[in-house]
Amino acid sequence: MHENILFKRIGTISSPYHTLSDMPIQPIGARDTEGRITLLPKLAEGLSDLQGFSHLILLYHFHNSQGYSLSVTPFLDTQKRGLFATRAPRRPNSIGLSVVELLRVEGTELVIKGIDVLNGTPLLDIKPYVPAFDSPAGPVRTGWLESSAHAAQQHRSDARFTNGDTNRTR
Template sequence: MKIEYQPIGTIHSTFTEPTGMPIQPAGALGIQGTVEIFPEYRAGLQDLDGFSHIILLYHFHRSHGFDLRVIPFMDTEPRGLFATRAPNRPNALGLSVVKLLDIQGCTLPIANVDILDGTPLLDIK
């Protein structure tokens, strides 16, 4: 079975490298970024302004390979990959809950961003 996804936009943040980036939104309180939705998906933003937070599903575009046991950041014990948020995964999918600040056409200003700049957005929930 072949599964393919096409990005619906791009996530922008101040983080150009994983070093120093928060490892989850709780550690990124107040850090702002934007989501740029490609124009052909703009109509899908209708009624999103009623939400305080959105879930971003994205592709870890700088992830390469994976190990099924990892030592998470700020831990000393090896853990099963699926019990962590490690970005190197069999399917390089990421998920973050961020605060929706506004909707400006195809641009969504967001806060609590723990995502690398240029990350391909796959979906919004």
């Protein structure tokens, strides 16, 4: 088993968010926010047939995040929760995920809507969103977020998960 895994940037996500204070905490808070993905030119062929999809799953690197705590006070709560029961950006592997709308493909650039990441975020992968594959069947439980998830639309990020966070353990 390999302890370290190497990922390579496949592109860069551009957004209007240059600081955490303006950035939404989830894509729902950025529903109308347009952004761009600039793919590395050597990967352009991989964009073939993507225009037929309305939504994409983006996997990216939380490039301004270092270290993590296994218990965190998440944005939509006031008590500590287990890290893996949250979407906190400071994680053992700094990987983020967002589902965005694909507006159009322009060469090696994708124009997207609903982006909630900092400008300059390194992109790791793109996958088409397919409801038949990605939407679970039956009832869905959302744990401690059941009563507060609706607040994500208005909530903005803050410094609690930055490198200067005093709760950092690693």
